[in-house]
Amino acid sequence: MKKIKLPKINFSSPRLKSLSNKIFQNKAEKILLELLDLEKENPDDARIKQKVAEIYYQKNQIDNAIQKYREIVEYNEQKDFVLKAIKACKSILKIKPALIPYNIKLAALYIKQGMTNEAANQYRIAINHYANAGDLEKTVSLSQDLVKIDPSNDNRAKLAEIYQNAGMTQEAVSQYEILAKYYRANKDYEKLLFYYELILPHKPDNKAILKDICILHLRNQKPDRALKIINHYKVSEDPLFADLQTKAALMTEALRKHK
Numbered sequence: 001m002k003k004i005k006l007p008k009i010n011f012s013s014p015r016l017k018s019l020s021n022k023i024f025q026n027k028a029e030k031i032l033l034e035l036l037d038l039e040k041e042n043p044d045d046a047r048i049k050q051k052v053a054e055i056y057y058q059k060n061q062i063d064n065a066i067q068k069y070r071e072i073v074e075y076n077e078q079k080d081f082v083l084k085a086i087k088a089c090k091s092i093l094k095i096k097p098a099l100i101p102y103n104i105k106l107a108a109l110y111i112k113q114g115m116t117n118e119a120a121n122q123y124r125i126a127i128n129h130y131a132n133a134g135d136l137e138k139t140v141s142l143s144q145d146l147v148k149i150d151p152s153n154d155n156r157a158k159l160a161e162i163y164q165n166a167g168m169t170q171e172a173v174s175q176y177e178i179l180a181k182y183y184r185a186n187k188d189y190e191k192l193l194f195y196y197e198l199i200l201p202h203k204p205d206n207k208a209i210l211k212d213i214c215i216l217h218l219r220n221q222k223p224d225r226a227l228k229i230i231n232h233y234k235v236s237e238d239p240l241f242a243d244l245q246t247k248a249a250l251m252t253e254a255l256r257k258h259k
Contacts, residue, residue, distance in 0.1 A: 031055060046075050046084065057095065066092055066099070073105070082112050100129045104142070111149060120150040127158075136166045153179060173202045189216055204233055207240060214244045221255065223248035 032055045039048045053068035069092045076085035089106040092099055103122045110119035123146040130138040143159045160175035180195040193216040196209050203209065210233055217226040226248045235241045 029059075032059070044075070046072055046081075049075070053091070062095060066095055069095075073102075077109075082109055085109050086113070100126050103129075107145075116149055120146060120155070123149075131162070136162075140166055140168070153182060169202060173199055189219065192216065193220075200233075207235070207238075210235065211240060211244065214241070214248070218244070218247055218251060221251065223251040223255070227252075 032052065035048055035052050035055065039045070039052060042048055049068055049072050053065050053072065056062075056065035056068060069088050072088040073085050073092070076082070076088060086106060086109045089102050089109065092102045093106070103126045107119040107122035107126070110116075110122065123142055127139055127142045127146065130142065139162055143155075143162050147155050147159050156175050156179055160172045160179070163169070163172035163175065176195045176198045180192055180199065183189075183192040183195065193213065196213050196216070200206070200209055200213060210229065214226040214229055217223070217229070226244060230236050230241055230245060230248075236245065
């Protein structure tokens with residue numbers, strides 16, 4: 001018997017792709033309608049909501065998918081199912097990363113779980129967003145929250161910078177003082193000098209800081225800077241600075257001869 005040759009099917013043809021999509025869409029639509037009916041009968045079943053959200057996403061109905069995931073977040077928060085709420089928040093942000101309030105909500109959920117590093121990362125995303133948008137109030141508030149859960153020197157320094165940019169000088173100086181205290185205790189004199197010099201213009205009468213700055217400049221073999229500070233803050237006649245001036249003058253001479 002002679003074999004019948006079957007025509008070759010081009011599975012990559014636009015027409016076949018269109019037909020496949022229609023089949024998928026029709027099937028998804030049917031499943032979706034059944035799930036929505038089930039959801040009406042079982043409004044507290046988060047598993048059904050999850051499936052509805054997934055199908056909305058597959059059908060590219062983004063707003064509907066996000067709304068359904070929002071309901072899942074709220075439901076799981078009410079039931080104190082924190083990990084499930086975290087998963088739903090992540091789904092929202094995967095679909096639409098611009099929904100920054102969900103980064104903040106995700107941070108709060110991570111804190112409940114004791115996941116400080118993960119919470120801090122979510123705060124940083126939100127802080128960068130609001131800083132770039134020029135929303136100082138939100139930027140300040142979130143930076144304060146970040147330092148509360150993760151008071152690292154980097155976070156504190158960033159908060160101080162944000163305070164400074166927002167015109168909150170007193171608050172910025174308070175952060176600089178905390179950082180200076182830390183670096184003094186840990187004998188990191190380079191960073192100590194950096195923060196002292198940020199503090200001094202706002203506390204020009206603080207002779208202890210003024211004296212320490214001069215000592216640190218001498219330690220770095222920069223007597224000219226020590227003398228400049230002494231003259232600028234008009235303490236050249238103060239007995240407390242007499243010894244420092246002598247040392248600065250001697251060091252200046254020694255460095256000159258060395259050259």
